[in-house]
Amino acid sequence: MAFRNKGGRKALEVELQEVDSLREQGHWSRAVTAAQALVAFSSTLPQLIQGESSLHEGKLDEAEQLLRAALQAEPQNQEASALLGETLFRKGDAQGALPYLESLDISALGSHIPPTPIPLESSTPRPRVRRSKTPEPSAPSDVSSSHRAAVLTSALVTRAKALDGLERPREAVDVLKSLLAAVPSVWNRASRKSVQKAVLLLGDLYCKLGEESRAVEVYREVLAREPGVLSGHTAREVKKKLAGLLLQGGEGAVLQQHGGATPADEAIKLLLQVQTEEWEAGVHEQLVGALNSTGRFELLAEVLESVKPGVFTRPERWYNLGLAHLAAGNGEKALMVLRMAAKETTGNVPLLVAAGRACAMTGCSEEGVRYAEEAVHFTEGQSSDLRGQALHVLGVNLGLQARSSRSDAERSALQNRAVETLKDAVAAAPGDFAPRYDLAVQLAEGRRLRPAMEHIAVALEASNGAHCDSWRLLALLLSAEQRFAAAEEVLAAALDAAPGGGRRAALLRTLASVQRAGGSEKQALGTLAKVLGLVKTGGPAAEAGVLSELAEANVALKEWENAEEFAKRAKALEPYHAGAWYVTGLVLEAQRRSEEAMAAYETAAVADPADVRSLVRIASLYRESPAAAPVVRSLLNQALQQDPMNHEAWHGLGLVQKADGSLSEAADSFQTAMVLQATVPAAPFSSLPRAILSLPPRC
Known part of the structure; x- marks a missing residue:
C-alpha cells in the first residue's frame, strides 16, 4: 500500500505491533477491538484474530468458518492460509490442510521479522497517526510482524507433520530444512517455540528414515x-x-x-x-x-551417591552403590555400604552375593563365607543361576580362607570343601565359564593338575576362548608338567587373538615366566621389554613389577649390573616394592655382602608379608649360624603357612630337621619338597585372579 508520508507508515507499524502483542499474550478480545480501529487498512484483520482465538480455544468449526471468510476476502493472505491449514490439521484432515499449508512462502518468512520487537507497555510516546480522508484499499502485507512470523513458522512445522502423516517423510524433511535455513533471525523471537519443535521433528524424521x-x-x-x-x-x-x-x-x-x-x-x-x-x-x-x-564405574559411583535421599530406599541405594564400587575395584568402599544394606534386609540373595564378593576382594574371607552361606540357604528351590552365583562366591571364599588357615588339618578341610562347593556351582550353572575357571584354579593350587586341566579346557570352550586368564592357567598347568614348549604355543595362540592393553600384558608376563622356567632367559628379556612398553600407562606399581621381573631375569643370566639397574628403577617408582628389594638381596648375596642382603630381604618381607621367597632367603642366611636354628624353623614355618606348596621352604625345613637329628621328619620334608618341585608352575597359581573378583557384578 502507499503512505502519504513516512510518519503514516511508522504509526501503522506501531498500531499493528500493539495488536500483535495482544495476540501473543492471548488477549484476544482486546486484540479484536484494536484491530477494529485498523479496519480501514485491513477489513480481514478482525476476522483473522477471531479465527485465531477460536483455534486456540479449540473451537475448530468456528475457527474454520471465520478463517475461510477471511481468506475469501483476501485470497493472498498468508496468515489466513496458515491458520486455516492449522485448523484443518487439528481436525484430523491432513489431506485437506496440505494445500493451504503448501501455499505458504518460506523464503518470504524473514521479511516478517522486525529488528526489534516493541513491547505492549512502552515508555516511548505513541506517534500520532495521520488519517487520510480516503481509506487505503489494500492491506498492509508489507508491515513487519513477529507474531505473523510465529504463525507462519508454526504452520510450516504443521505442514511437515501433515506430510509425515501422509507417508511423505522425505518431503517433510525438505520443508523443515528450508524453514531452518530461512529463519536464522527468528531464534530469539516469537517463532522460537515453533522452530524448536522443527528441530525435534527433523531429528525424529531422520531417525524414521x-x-x-x-x-x-x-x-x-x-x-x-x-x-x-x-x-x-x-x-x-x-x-x-x-x-x-x-x-x-x-x-x-x-x-x-x-x-x-x-x-x-x-x-x-x-x-x-x-x-x-x-x-x-x-x-x-x-x-x-x-x-x-x-566401564566408568568410579563415575557411576559418584552419580549414585549424588541421588537425593528418598528416590530409593536406603538398602537399594547402598546395594547399587556397592555394586558400582565392586566393579570399580574399590572393595573396601563396597563392603562398607553392603554391610549397612545387609543389616537392614533379610534374605536378599543378590545383596548377600555382592557382600560375599566384596569380602573376597578385601581379604575378609571368613565374613564372606557367612554371607555366602546365608545366600545359599535362601536359594533353596530358587533359580539355578542365582544359586550358582551363591555357591560360586562361597567356594571362592572357602578357598581364600584356606590360604590363611594356621592348621594343616583345617586348611585341608577348607580346600576340600571349596572344591566340592565350586563343583556344585558348576553343576548349577554348567554354561558359565567363571565358576569352572575358579574350580580349576582351586584344583591347581592343590597340585591336582589333571582335573584342573580338564576343567580349564571346558571353561575355555564356554568362554569361546575370550577369557585371558583361562589361557594363562592352561599355560601354567602345562609348565607344571614341564611341557614348556606346549605352554608357549598356548600363549602364542592366545596373544594372536588378544586385544592390546592389560590383557595382552598379562599374557606376555606369563609367557616370560614360562620362558624363564624353561631356561630361555634371553627370550624372556625380550618378552618383558614388550610388557614394559604396554604397562607404562598403568601406573608406577605395574611398571615397577615388570622392572623387578627384568631384574630377576638378569640375575639368572648373572648380569649383575643390569639386574641392579632394573631394581633401582623399580624402587624409584615404588620405594617399597617387595620384588625389587628381593632382587637387590639376590645381587648383594652374589657379591657376598650377606648383611646387606639380609637387610634387603627383610625390607621385602616387611613390604609384603606374603613374600615367601624373601622369608626363605632370610632363613637360608640365618642357617649359616647353628645357634639360629629356632629362628630358621620359625621363618620357614611362617613361609609354609603363607604358601604350603613352596618346595624351597620344605627343603629348607628338612635341612633344619636333619641338623636337629629329626631324620624321619626331615625325610618327610625332603620327600614333600621333591614332589612339589616336580609340579612347580612357571608362576604361582595363586597369582591368577579369581573370576568372581574380576567379572562385573551380575546381581
Missing part, C-alpha cells in the same frame, strides 16, 4: 548455537535424544568422534548435564547403563 547420523548432526548444530537459543525444556529433550542416538551407535557421523570425545563419552557428558539440571528417573537409568557399558 534410518539416517541417524543426520539427526546427530542436527542436534549437535542446534546445541552449538549461542546460549539461550533453546528453552530449558527443549535443550533437555535435544540432549536426551542426542545421547540416545550416540549410545545406540549406527553409521557415519554417529560413530565419529566429536570434539575429541568418543560417542559414548559425549553421550555421558550430555546425560550428566541433564541430570544436573533436573533429576529424572529415565535419564538416571540411561546414564547408569552408559557408565556400566563403558
